[in-house]
Amino acid sequence: MVSVVVSLALLLALPVWAQEPAAIGLVKSTSGVVTLLRSQTSQPATPGMVLHEGDSLMTGDKASSVAVTLVDDTRLALGPRSRLVLRHFSWDATRQTGQMRAELPAGTLAVQSGLLGKRERGNSLAVTTPKATVRVSDAQVGIRAGKE
Amino acid sequence: MRLSALVSLCLLLAACATPDLVTLVRSLSDTPAEVTVESASETRTLREPLQTADLRGTGVQLRSSTPAEVQAVFGTVLEATPAASRTYTILFATGAQALPLEADSTVTALLEDVKAHQIVEVQITGHTDRKGSLEANDRLSKERAVAVREALLLRGLRASLIRVVGRGERSPLVPTADEVAEPRNRRVEIVVR
Numbered sequence: 001m002v003s004v005v006v007s008l009a010l011l012l013a014l015p016v017w018a019q020e021p022a023a024i025g026l027v028k029s030t031s032g033v034v035t036l037l038r039s040q041t042s043q044p045a046t047p048g049m050v051l052h053e054g055d056s057l058m059t060g061d062k063a064s065s066v067a068v069t070l071v072d073d074t075r076l077a078l079g080p081r082s083r084l085v086l087r088h089f090s091w092d093a094t095r096q097t098g099q100m101r102a103e104l105p106a107g108t109l110a111v112q113s114g115l116l117g118k119r120e121r122g123n124s125l126a127v128t129t130p131k132a133t134v135r136v137s138d139a140q141v142g143i144r145a146g147k148e
Numbered sequence: 149m150r151l152s153a154l155v156s157l158c159l160l161l162a163a164c165a166t167p168d169l170v171t172l173v174r175s176l177s178d179t180p181a182e183v184t185v186e187s188a189s190e191t192r193t194l195r196e197p198l199q200t201a202d203l204r205g206t207g208v209q210l211r212s213s214t215p216a217e218v219q220a221v222f223g224t225v226l227e228a229t230p231a232a233s234r235t236y237t238i239l240f241a242t243g244a245q246a247l248p249l250e251a252d253s254t255v256t257a258l259l260e261d262v263k264a265h266q267i268v269e270v271q272i273t274g275h276t277d278r279k280g281s282l283e284a285n286d287r288l289s290k291e292r293a294v295a296v297r298e299a300l301l302l303r304g305l306r307a308s309l310i311r312v313v314g315r316g317e318r319s320p321l322v323p324t325a326d327e328v329a330e331p332r333n334r335r336v337e338i339v340v341r
Contacts, residue, residue: 026269026309026341028230047267048308065228069269069341071311077228093273093313094286110225112176119179131168131203132187139181140173140229141194142222 021052024089025070032064032080056085059107072098073114074125082107091116102127106146111136168203171213172196173226233341234261238296240334242279245291247299259303261340269309269341272296277333278317278326290314296336 027036027049036045037056045057045066057066059082068076072091078084083105091098100116104127113136117125123135129145172194175181183194188206200213218226236258238251247255262268274293276285293312300310320333 023309023311026267028267029228031228050309065224067228067230069230069233071269071271073233073339073341075230077225077230079222079225079228093271093311094315095318096315108222108225110173110222110229112229119182123184129168129203131206132170132185132201132208134170135184135186137182138176138179139183139194140176140226141183142171142173142218142225143169144221145168 023050023071024053024086024091025051025068025074027051027057028067028069030064030066032062033060034058034064034066035060051086053086053089056083058083070100070114070116072096072100072116074100074116075112075114076102077110079108079110082109084109097124099124100126104129104143104145106130107144109143109145110140111143112140113138169200169221170194170203171198171200171218171222173198173218173222230341233339236261236338236340238336238338239331240292240336242277242329242331242334243288244334245288245295247295251299255299255303258338258340259300259305262305262307265340268307269311270300270305270307271311271313271339271341272300273319273337273339274312274314275319275321275333275335275337276317277328277330278320278324279329280317282316286314286316288314289316292334292336296338300338 027045027047029047030045034045035042035058057078059066059078059080062080064080066078085103087103088101096115098116113125117136119137126133126135127143134143170185172181172183174197181195185192185201185208187203187208190208192201192208192210194201198213200211202209236254238254272293274289276289293314297312322330322332324330
């Protein structure tokens, strides 16, 4: 009985071990001080780094910025003294459906919509700031948050 | 007295005078842009380039920005935004999953592009025409994409991220009725991002 429970537990656990977190994008370039926060640990963000759902990016002073491409072709650039949380990102590349929810607690962000931000996919691409939720379709936008 | 001093100081500082804002910088492609800004009390929609939503208190106020203002506020991030991706296409024979010989020059151009950009993601998407079942075409499109990946790896592709996807007959380049063989739809598109 115990062994049955143990094997069952192993069976259930195995897929979790085997599963790599899905790559949702790539750090394309950085300048100045850029930090990647992933499951409570922080490390310098460097070009080529693969991003996962839940990751946060933080930038330092004046000259700092980071550019990111996401797998649906959304392109982002985060300015100095900013923080961006990639809260939720799902993308089914075969069916081309999914959703992105990012948070910008403070700073400046440029968003160039990709496939998720196509009009026919509704409000699939959203960035939330302390004051508003911004939904982007077929546009490049600039968002500044945390000023007051 | 002290409060009024603080208020005047605040008025002098740009940070206090400039609210949170959202600017529609430009629309992409031919589809009209649409950006909705939803605050605690209202929702407004931006449709034109340079339209800006100011977020004061709980409200949203629309106005139009000058290019100089957009440059001052967002110049850094607009400049840092990654360049547009490039797409390469390889066509396949009916039912075939092997790369045709003519693909060679496309592969060479693609590899040069990747080499020139260092940090890239290569997304390989297989497609079929509408001959055959949806399921069989999903499989075939994936096999075509995998064949392209193998060919690129053999030719020395080194990318930060390589993704392979089969879209079956869902995204025809040339729309046709079902069961029509259309050469231009039997393709693998490789996006270098």
